[in-house]
Amino acid sequence: MNALIVIPARLESSRLPRKPLLPIQGKPLIQHVYERALQARRADGVIVATDSREIFDVVQGFGGTARMTSSACRSGSDRLVEVAATEKADIYVNLQGDEPLVVPSDIDRLIEVLQKENTAQIATLYHPVNALEAKNPNNVKVVFTHQGNALYFSRSLIPFVRQHKFTPQYYKHIGLYAYRNSVLCDFSRLLLSPLEESEQLEQLRLLQAGYTIRVLRTENNAPGVDTWEDMKEVERIFAGGLPTTSASALEKIKLCICDVDGVLTDGTLFYSERGESLKAFHARDGLAINILQAAGIEVAVLSGRDSPALRRRIRDLGIRRSMLGKVAKRQACRELMRDAGVTVEETACIGDDLVDLPLFEECAISFAVADAVAVLKERASYLLQHNGGRGAVREMAEMLLEARGKGAVFTSAEAFENLLAVRKVYDTIQ
Numbered sequence: 141m142n143a144l145i146v147i148p149a150r151l152e153s154s155r156l157p158r159k160p161l162l163p164i165q166g167k168p169l170i171q172h173v174y175e176r177a178l179q180a181r182r183a184d185g186v187i188v189a190t191d192s193r194e195i196f197d198v199v200q201g202f203g204g205t206a207r208m209t210s211s212a213c214r215s216g217s218d219r220l221v222e223v224a225a226t227e228k229a230d231i232y233v234n235l236q237g238d239e240p241l242v243v244p245s246d247i248d249r250l251i252e253v254l255q256k257e258n259t260a261q262i263a264t265l266y267h268p269v270n271a272l273e274a275k276n277p278n279n280v281k282v283v284f285t286h287q288g289n290a291l292y293f294s295r296s297l298i299p300f301v302r303q304h305k306f307t308p309q310y311y312k313h314i315g316l317y318a319y320r321n322s323v324l325c326d327f328s329r330l331l332l333s334p335l336e337e338s339e340q341l342e343q344l345r346l347l348q349a350g351y352t353i354r355v356l357r358t359e360n361n362a363p364g365v366d367t368w369e370d371m372k373e374v375e376r377i378f379a380g381g382l383p384t385t386s387a388s389a390l391e392k393i394k395l396c397i398c399d400v401d402g403v404l405t406d407g408t409l410f411y412s413e414r415g416e417s418l419k420a421f422h423a424r425d426g427l428a429i430n431i432l433q434a435a436g437i438e439v440a441v442l443s444g445r446d447s448p449a450l451r452r453r454i455r456d457l458g459i460r461r462s463m464l465g466k467v468a469k470r471q472a473c474r475e476l477m478r479d480a481g482v483t484v485e486e487t488a489c490i491g492d493d494l495v496d497l498p499l500f501e502e503c504a505i506s507f508a509v510a511d512a513v514a515v516l517k518e519r520a521s522y523l524l525q526h527n528g529g530r531g532a533v534r535e536m537a538e539m540l541l542e543a544r545g546k547g548a549v550f551t552s553a554e555a556f557e558n559l560l561a562v563r564k565v566y567d568t569i570q
Contacts, residue, residue: 141230142184143251143318145177146223148209148216149237151192156518159365160195160237165378167202169365170195172240174204179244180233182251187227188237189219215342217317221328224321231255232324234317240374241362242316250318253354260354261323262346264290265314267361272390272542274310277525278366280341282313282355290353293341314358317343323351369506369521389521390543393437393505394486397476398429398533400443400450402492403509406529418449422529428537429457434559435546440476442469444495470498477502490536491516492528507536 149160149170156162160170170188177186188199191211199206209222220234231254233247250263266282273279277295284290292298299308319327327346335344347353362377363370401407404425410418429439438461441454446464454462461480466472477487488505489496492512500506500519508520509528517523522539526532541547548555 141255143182143231143233143255144223144227144229145180145183145186145233145235145247146220146227147173147177147186147188147235147237148213148219149188149190149192149195151190151195153238153366156365156367156371159371160190160192161198162365162371164240164371164375168198169240170199170237171202171204173235173237173242174199174202176240176242176244177235177247180247180251181244182248182255183233184229185227187223189223191219217324217327217342220319221324224324228321230321232319232321234319236315236364238365239316240365241360241377243358243360246314246316246356246358246360247318249356250316253356254318254320257354259352261320261351262343262353263318264343264353264355265316265358266311266355267314267358269310269312269361271310271547272539273312275539275542276522278523280313280315282311284311284355288354288356290343290347290355293339293343293347295339295341311355312361313343313355314360315364326351367521368519388543389505390488390540392486393488393540393543395438395440395477395480395482395488396432396536396540397440397442397473397487397489397499397503399489399491399493399496399499400441401445402512402528403490403532404441404453404529406527407492408529419447419453420529421453422531422533424531425529425533426453426457428534429459431549431556431559432537432540433458435541435544435549437540438480440480442466442472442476442499444469467495469495470502473499473502488536488540490524490533507532 151158153159161168188206189209190196191209196206207223209219213219216234220232224232231251253260253263274297280293281298282290282293283298293313330345330349333345333348335348363373365371365374405419432439439459440461441459442463444467461476463472485504487503489499489503490507491499492509505521507522507524508516509524509532511527524532524535526535538550549559
């Protein structure tokens with residue numbers, strides 16, 4: 141059974157435009173992926189499938205093989221189907237064009253499973269992750285049967301933990317697939333499924349249609365390239381560094397800089413009869429700030445606005461550092477870090493709109509609230525599931541403390557009471 145690796149690539153990624161052509165150590169990203177694919181011993185060929193003439197020319201230029209596909213293709217699998225119509229093979233491997241650190245032996249394992257096991261129709265990969273990484277909706281999770289067949293894929297946490305005495309193992313899905321030819325033929329005729337539409341995961345179309353997806357464990361958890369932060373991490377690894385984990389990066393954070401409108405509030409502004417600006421703050425976010433500071437992570441407030449209501453809230457929360465009425469947020473961010481005595485690697489920020497872009501560029505870790513503008517989501521290290529003023533700060537706090545091994549403070553009365561008692565912050569809770 142012969143196998144063909146197809147690398148779908150499009151120029152206009154929503155989160156990182158032109159990423160297939162971004163350089164890493166003098167080569168475009170797509171070339172690194174192509175050269176890794178060539179190392180797979182069980183594959184009989186490699187083709188880049190694209191609707192971009194520019195990508196096509198670049199691939200041809202470095203000696204690779206490329207095929208033009210329709211711009212109407214909605215997904216990488218759709219490009220795979222189009223290539224399969226003219227390039228015949230028994231097995232097709234869908235290798236995303238943003239995976240420059242893919243392990244060639246993992247490709248071989250997927251091909252081998254379809255060559256040797258008749259019951260497997262599709263094969264893909266997973267990797268164990270901790271609870272912190274599992275909470276990131278950018279990381280797709282999978283659960284599977286005792287026989288190793290997928291039960292479900294989700295951006296949400298699966299399984300849901302109803303009793304906190306139970307500690308589950310979470311598995312991150314690695315988006316590398318091998319398909320039998322017959323499955324690809326059927327895929328093109330399947331209608332979009334409700335689950336696929338909800339989760340925006342195309343593998344759910346096949347799963348809901350009843351196909352068997354075999355999942356194999358891989359030890360490789362190197363990042364793909366979805367954001368600028370991913371790109372920096374991949375460049376660092378190519379330069380000889382070891383991969384960092386989400387937990388280790390978050391564990392270093394000592395200062396968190398918060399925007400106000402759209403983050404600590406939902407962005408709604410009220411004015412009193414005297415013309416005073418009033419704001420509605422969320423009590424749960426306030427408690428999260430108390431807990432962060434009790435755990436040794438300082439919270440600073442940076443806002444382009446200033447008002448008596450905001451100053452009162454900052455005082456009530458025991459926040460020692462704030463810069464209000466500051467439009468030039470980049471310089472203000474640097475001053476806050478200097479005054480707090482922390483480095484860039486020890487600083488995180490959370491924002492919602494264009495004015496927060498300088499913060500995202502200055503801080504090592506950035507969080508975008510769920511209702512942030514698109515450009516901020518593209519640049520964020522983490523996309524939160526809660527809106528600004530509706531629990532986003534609480535969600536961020538849980539992630540930061542989980543990384544420090546203190547996540548129990550949000551689930552255990554004893555841990556919560558001990559933390560607050562030690563730091564004597566009961567009086568600041570609002």
